Amino acid sequence: MDLNTLSGYIKKVSRRISDEDIPLLMSCAQNRELKKGAILLKEGEVCRSFYLVERGYLRTYYDKGNAPINLNFTFEGEFTTNLKSVNGRKPSDLTIEAGEEASVWIFNLDVITGEFNSHPEIVLFIRRLSVHILLAAEEHSNLFKLYTPTERYKYIEKNNPKLLQRISLSQIASYLGVTRETLSRIRAKKD
Numbered sequence: 001m002d003l004n005t006l007s008g009y010i011k012k013v014s015r016r017i018s019d020e021d022i023p024l025l026m027s028c029a030q031n032r033e034l035k036k037g038a039i040l041l042k043e044g045e046v047c048r049s050f051y052l053v054e055r056g057y058l059r060t061y062y063d064k065g066n067a068p069i070n071l072n073f074t075f076e077g078e079f080t081t082n083l084k085s086v087n088g089r090k091p092s093d094l095t096i097e098a099g100e101e102a103s104v105w106i107f108n109l110d111v112i113t114g115e116f117n118s119h120p121e122i123v124l125f126i127r128r129l130s131v132h133i134l135l136a137a138e139e140h141s142n143l144f145k146l147y148t149p150t151e152r153y154k155y156i157e158k159n160n161p162k163l164l165q166r167i168s169l170s171q172i173a174s175y176l177g178v179t180r181e182t183l184s185r186i187r188a189k190k191d
Contacts, residue, residue, distance in 0.1 A: 006105075009052060009077045013132055014125040021121050028111040034098035040106075041096040047085035049106045050129060053078055056102025057166065061174075062094050070175040072140065073099065073167060079129055083137075099167070149178045153186045 007022050017025070034040065034056070041047050043063060051058065053074050060072040060080060071094065074080040085092040086109060098104075112122065143152045153176060156163050163172060173183040 006052075009079075010125065012077070013079065014121070014128040017121045017125045021119055021125075024119060025107070025112070025122055025125070029105045029107045032104050032106055034102045034104060036098055036100050036102075038098045038102075039095060040098065040104065041082060041085075041092055041094075043093060043095050044091045045085075046089055047082040047092050048109050050079055050081035050086075050109065050133075051096070052105040052107070053080075054103040054105060056104075057099045058096050058102065058104065059099040059171070060094055060096045068174060070171050072136065073163060073175070075162060075166075079133065081133060083130055083133055099171075144177060149176060149182060150186050150189070152176045153183070 006026065007019070010017060010022055010025065029052075031054070032040075040051060040058065041049075051074070053076050055076060057076070058074040058080055059070060060074070060082075061068040061070045063069075072080060080096065082092045082094055082096070084090070109126075112126065143155060147155060156172075156176070163175070167175070169183060170180050173180045176183065178186070
């Protein structure tokens, strides 16, 4: 990924970060190529990074008795992490894996914290990124509080159509909190 593209992704989160601070932030990151199904964060590990998807997508899920429950899909140009694990320095209760072959930038928060005092714009970036990730989680949570399964599907169709284009029906069903059969009925009624 070229620095201009990367800079654009970072500035989407925090416009105030300076062009001089972006290379410093990038010096705390490493690029990793992942095969489909490769685990980036395992349940039980403490998360000390945030992740930027360059290519492919990441899937975040809980493993509830061998029945994965999808919480999030992170696509190109988007960030993800496990804020609960990062903030509490506690073992993760979820897993983040590559949903397809992916290229991911891993930003090490332990390294970044060493730069916080002398670079307040990086601190602001981390805070805004955390809020950005929390708002996305709240949006998903509100789907279950405010909408029926059919309305959830229509919401995704309107507001995040790439989910329907790139994610399998079984995983979308899990993300929407319905069985695959229910999802098929919802889709059949629509047609």
